[in-house]
Amino acid sequence: MPATARNSSGVRFGGSAVRYDGRGGMATHTGDWSMTATRTRVLAVVGAAAVIGITAHVLYQRYHVAAVVIDDSAQLAAGLAAAVSCWWYGRKAQGRERYWRWLLAAGFVGWTIGMVIWSWYQVFGGDLMPSPSWADAGYLTLPVFALAALLMFTKRSHPPPVLVLDGLVVVGSLFMLAWATALGAVVKGGAPSTGEFVVAIAYPLSDLVLVAIVALLLVFRRIGPNERPGLLELGLGLIALSVSDSFFAYLVSRGAEDMPPLLNIGFIAGPALVAVAAAARSRNQVPGEVPSRSRASELGYLLLPYAPLAATGILIFTKMITGTRLDWVETYVGLLVIGMVVVRQLITLLENRLLLERVRQGQAQLEYQAYHDPLTGLANRARFHDRLAAAVEVHRREHRQVGLLFVDLDDFKLVNDSLGHAAGDSVLCGVSERLQACTSGVDTVARLGGDEFAMLLDGTVEPQEVGERVLSALRQPFQIGGRQVIVSASIGAVITDTSEPDLTADALLRRVDAAMYGGKQAGKGVITVYRKELVGLDHPDLPTFLAAALRGExxxxxxxxxxxxxxxxxxxxxxxxxxxxxxxxxxxxxxxxxxxxxxxxxxxxxxxxxxxxxxxxxxxxxxxxxxxxxxxxxxxxxxxxxxxxxxxxxxxxxxxxxxxxxxxxxxxxxxxxxxxxxxxxxxxxxxxxxxxxxxxxxxxxxxxxxxxxxxxxxxxxxxxxxxxxxxxxxxxxxxxxxxxxxxxxxxxxxxxxxxxxxxxxxxxxxxxxxxxxxxxxxxxxxxxxxxxxxxxxxxxxxxxxxxxxxxxxxxx
CATH class of the missing domain: 3.20.20.450 (EAL domain)
Incomplete structure (x- = not known):
């Protein structure tokens, strides 16, 4: 979002940001306003560049030097503005926002140096500029840094190598189509030396790579919506440069001695748009906002590299049928594209395998978290209840006894209050280890929450015997931070009776809870076996009935x-x-x-x-x-x-x-x-x-x-x-x-x-x-x-x- 809109207050409705004007009325959507402002800036920059280009073109025939000075000065100013803007606003940004601006600043420094060399030859040089020249080296610096800058826009879930491969497959396929139809003959006719040939195809080829990546990022939403306006301006700037580069390559291949100013508008508008893009501020993304992506766009992204590849395959097949041989450029580029497709498929297979493995691990982790206590690693209430319900079901069918202990630490709040919650957590972990040591491998020990634990015992073990072992184990002090901490516990115990065929897991839990609470009333630090005197305490509606009695109903x-x-x-x-x-x-x-x-x-x-x-x-x-x-x-x-x-x-x-x-x-x-x-x-x-x-x-x-x-x-x-x-x-x-x-x-x-x-x-x-x-x-x-x-x-x-x-x- 531009800086002028940063202070606009907004609220989210259905995933869209809405602004309100000062009178309390609803204004336009923030996203729509931002895109409107972007369109206005783009039109202003392109319009200014067109005015300069047309003016220089009008003067080109009669006042050649003046036209060249105006044209080159505008290009120099635009390149310098892009470099300065990217460097200046990069200083104020952070993270990826800083890095892509600084990368482009470095690229435009090289591009501007190339422009200075080119202008010197045009204005003061008596001879034609050799090809390749130092100006070409300066110009070609920009695509290298621009590619790195574009990769800063990718998310972690879309690694840069994959995006580059997709772009190269598209570029390679399009290049073969262009080479086989017209570009090959033009370049071969106008490039007498190998160096000139390399320079002639370096410009359109690098431009194709950048344009393809911009298209992948914009069209198929490989970026967040908060970055789209800036990337759109940046992409349009690179496209403008690519258009003028294409005219330049064509003129070089045709042997032209100069390039009319009208065709240089892209060299003015392109850097200027990049300067504007660097100055634009991204709006704050709403937490949890995820770029929407339809199935159609996902399918389109997957098939995009293969569409031009399929067209290339049809072209090659047609040449084979007609008996036309492929030249060395088509052969090598075709093999390179096929190699990249194979690598892309291998990466896709590897990504799918890693994704499935992450899904499997995530499911296992979620299942573990759903059924285990995060602090102690013991079973949690849900898992304990499931196992208790299963044990009660076996008790119904086979009349196998179920033993249950409920362990509640006495006065544990004092530990947290005096030593801190970290020490309390250490004590709880120590208690869990001692409880597990008091049981066999078939028993289940769970932390039900806070300082409450439960133990589901095999029917062959007496709960009171295990409870006594627990009390004995807890009498040993815990060493916490150089201090000894002693805790005691009140334990409730219950064992099923074969005369209760309708017993449920919840009823058994209420009974053992009642027994534990009866132990607390009896003085704490003891084990209390459930007995008939505690029958009322385990009734689920007891608090409701008591509240009604207190109200006088x-x-x-x-x-x-x-x-x-x-x-x-x-x-x-x-x-x-x-x-x-x-x-x-x-x-x-x-x-x-x-x-x-x-x-x-x-x-x-x-x-x-x-x-x-x-x-x-x-x-x-x-x-x-x-x-x-x-x-x-x-x-x-x-x-x-x-x-x-x-x-x-x-x-x-x-x-x-x-x-x-x-x-x-x-x-x-x-x-x-x-x-x-x-x-x-x-x-x-x-x-x-x-x-x-x-x-x-x-x-x-x-x-x-x-x-x-x-x-x-x-x-x-x-x-x-x-x-x-x-x-x-x-x-x-x-x-x-x-x-x-x-x-x-x-x-x-x-x-x-x-x-x-x-x-x-x-x-x-x-x-x-x-x-x-x-x-x-x-x-x-x-x-x-x-x-x-x-x-x-x-x-x-x-x-x-x-x-x-x-x-x-x-x-x-």
Missing amino acids: PDAGPLRVHYQPIVHMSNGETVAVEALARWRSPVLGSVPPQVFVAAAERSGLIAELDDQVLDIACRDTAALIGNGDSQLRVHVNISASRLGCPYLEETIRQTLIRHGLPGDRLVLEITETSQIPDLNAAAESTRRLRQLGVKLALDDFGTGYNTLAHLHALPVDIVKLDHSLTTHTDEQERTEALGRSVVSISHALGISVIAEGVETQAQVGRLMRWGCHLGQGYLYGRSMPVGALEIGYPAAREHHVSEAGSPRIPSL
Whole structure:
């Protein structure tokens, strides 16, 4: 596109660029405007050259010297302008745009030098210029550099040697036709020496090559549309030079002593058009724009070299029939053309073979990319699902067991956040290698996305056994950038049952996913085998049903809140209750809390679930306090991922106000199933809530995310000992030491301790010896509706008082 159009704004419609004028109306297509501007420049240059040529021709008979001076000066000026323009605008361009301009600049320097020598002989030389001369050497420099410049317009998909061969086949065939019909006799008659003969045919032959290549580039779209205007002007300039060269060759062959100025118009217009072409700027090509090419143009490009070749063959066949012998030029040129055709066919065969090989490799690469993870090289979700579906189908027909593991790395986000994503990618690659090392050659290991992996096992292998090997392998640290990185994983395991003939691959994936998530809730870093308690979690419509229940839809089943008492184990007094959500779906039946809470966390419904439980619990507690239980507190579970969120603070504040519940009657229990995203923000939020009287408790302390670090970072009021520290285990001494230590540390920090899972009198005695006086568990009552609660000192609990006496009762 010319420089004057560079600032035009445009938009693409259907592959065509459209300009808009300053008034917002639609103007002409950019491509049409560009071609119109090109036509205008061409006509202007040719018109000016014609005026000069005609003027010199009119003066030629009476004022010969003046006519020669005008004619030669115009040619010199045009050649110099072409050289300067190509060099100057080449400096401002880049890549191929620079190289073709500089090549033409070099060619026109030689052409201009030849013109200077020619003009000197014409104006000042007393004798005729010898042939060949130094002027011929200068002139013939241009075709060499022009050919190289034209090859700069070819695309990578159309290599220059192929284009040159096609051009030479066309040129050779046309040359034979011209030689056999008229050119041969003319040249032989007017070229007494070998040198003159070579010069006589060098001009038309080189011109034919350039014109043929320009035609191949323009007519058959071997270039992009953004380069066509400039190439058109360049091609027209070379054609103008070729026309005048043809007149010159003809006159030389006829023995003419000079060339009329009228026939020199091409020597003026040609360089001038090249100068204009060098000054033209290509418009920016739209990304993804591909030159359109019809089947007809493709067929035409393939057949073009053979059309003149066929005509040449007919000519030779006719000569053979009539008994006319071929001269040496026809023989050698014909053999040369045949040789080039053979080479062109060999190149075509090689290109086709390479193309087929690239297609085959591309198909293989696309297939690999479609079914493999780009980072680890493992099978991806699509391939894994295909193999799992095939295994399930075999299970249906042959009752062969299918084992499946779902591996989810725990807290992997911390690795990316602390070490960077590059280190995280290295860890994922290391994990994939260790997973493969834990399996046999017939098993399939896949990366499903992010930090999730799946393993399809041969039916003869127990999934739990492989899972244990995986956990053991992952305990070994990874060496990443000179640092040791340790990762753990929660693993879900499932194995098919022969009693389920209608089992599908998707159902099996949901089951193993549910088992993995159940493991995360149980403390992470463990393997969990799918069991009946997790049946609801693998239902595909569970999140939909839960969302409907949270919206209060009558046919979804209401969300209810039950309460479990928290008591002083020394006297059985109920001092607090924990609010526990319960849900019975009309479709799924009674859904276990761990199932629908896990579904809420995974589907983004946990905030709505927390808020509804908080609202109901505050309402019920306010009613109990109004009935005389003024010291009762209610514990409400809040997902740790919400702690520090301003919306949570406002929700708590408004809920307390709405139900008239004092803030010191509310205890927020931070559940261990998710991570606190920002400890500093969580600490500040907790301090603001404490100004309202709200207390903070760490639930299930000793498992999951609730660690000693939270005791240090957060203003915690209560620690709830996980039942794993309060129940009898095979390593009782170790468990008792840990439990006693947690109680001792908490008391030292002024933190109250509540023991969870208290079911026997033996547990009560042990906890009392540790210094823990608050308990919760089936020994003191299961969760129940608010109307069934027994607040105070129930007679049924009096026998639970510890034999150790009645020590000081801690406050909540």
